[in-house]
Amino acid sequence: MTPLALGDWTAHTVDAGFLWLDGGSMFGSVPKPLWSRTNPADERNRIRLAMRCLLLRGHGRTVLVDDGLGDKFSDKLRDIYRVEPEPSLERSLAALGLEPGDVTDVVLTHLHFDHAGGSTRKTAQGLRPTFPNARWYVQRRNWDNAHAPNPRERASYMPENYDALMEAGVLTLWEGPQRPWPGVETIMVNGHTRGQQLVRVAGGGQAAYFVSDLIPTAAHARIPFVMGYDVAAIETMEEKRALLTRAVAENAWIVLEHDPETALARAAADGDDFTWAERVPAAAGPPAGAPLAGSRPAGEAAAR
Numbered sequence: 001m002t003p004l005a006l007g008d009w010t011a012h013t014v015d016a017g018f019l020w021l022d023g024g025s026m027f028g029s030v031p032k033p034l035w036s037r038t039n040p041a042d043e044r045n046r047i048r049l050a051m052r053c054l055l056l057r058g059h060g061r062t063v064l065v066d067d068g069l070g071d072k073f074s075d076k077l078r079d080i081y082r083v084e085p086e087p088s089l090e091r092s093l094a095a096l097g098l099e100p101g102d103v104t105d106v107v108l109t110h111l112h113f114d115h116a117g118g119s120t121r122k123t124a125q126g127l128r129p130t131f132p133n134a135r136w137y138v139q140r141r142n143w144d145n146a147h148a149p150n151p152r153e154r155a156s157y158m159p160e161n162y163d164a165l166m167e168a169g170v171l172t173l174w175e176g177p178q179r180p181w182p183g184v185e186t187i188m189v190n191g192h193t194r195g196q197q198l199v200r201v202a203g204g205g206q207a208a209y210f211v212s213d214l215i216p217t218a219a220h221a222r223i224p225f226v227m228g229y230d231v232a233a234i235e236t237m238e239e240k241r242a243l244l245t246r247a248v249a250e251n252a253w254i255v256l257e258h259d260p261e262t263a264l265a266r267a268a269a270d271g272d273d274f275t276w277a278e279r280v281p282a283a284a285g286p287p288a289g290a291p292l293a294g295s296r297p298a299g300e301a302a303a304r
């Protein structure tokens, strides 16, 4: 848990377990000898990935950005994706003193199962929203994409993760970039999947970006390190350059959703590419309640 003070917002990273995905798919055209140095593969060529969500508290809201995989997977899917369910999202929220009913809003970056699966859970009455008092938000373009998926993305979209939200009347479809609360804005990117939205939070002279699958791990800071999963690699590279250019100019924090070791980092230009100037390990943030803003975290100084 690494709290960040952003004006009237306090931001925490919140773990929702781990899964393992094919290393080749995660790094696209990057040769395995390069990516396997930082992200070693298991005997089935899978690499370990976090499902790190962002929790924002302030302005009377308790906002979650993405909600992990959930617990609806069959044994077969649990094996395919080598799911490590702990720490569960519920347990991580409890560690912050929060119950599911405390969450007021959930911004979904997109509807792929490792980002939106925690939205619903099985009950005796069927699938129900996980957070009973929350409203969810996703881009209409991504909702439409999920309901008419192209063949490459079909396995990533599972209707049991989100159709019950619409049926319960708790899902809002956003059209384009939004400013839902003071200091919070969403940024549209379309290279990974159509209608992905990133979240920028700013306050007190600091900013943080939740970059979801635009920059899934620390290794993906490099412009050509694009996932094989992405529907449009050239768009991803352009969107990543724009995002990192802005973040470097602002000296902003970047929250890495999938990196198993690095929760937060600050980027730096490196020629016409990017690297990390500062990194905060996932398990080694400052103690809860100590805002990071203005302090030097104990992360390693150099990029790996």
Ligand SMILES: [Zn+2]
Residues within 6 Å of the ligand: 110, 112, 115, 192, 193, 213
């Ligand atoms: Zn995705």
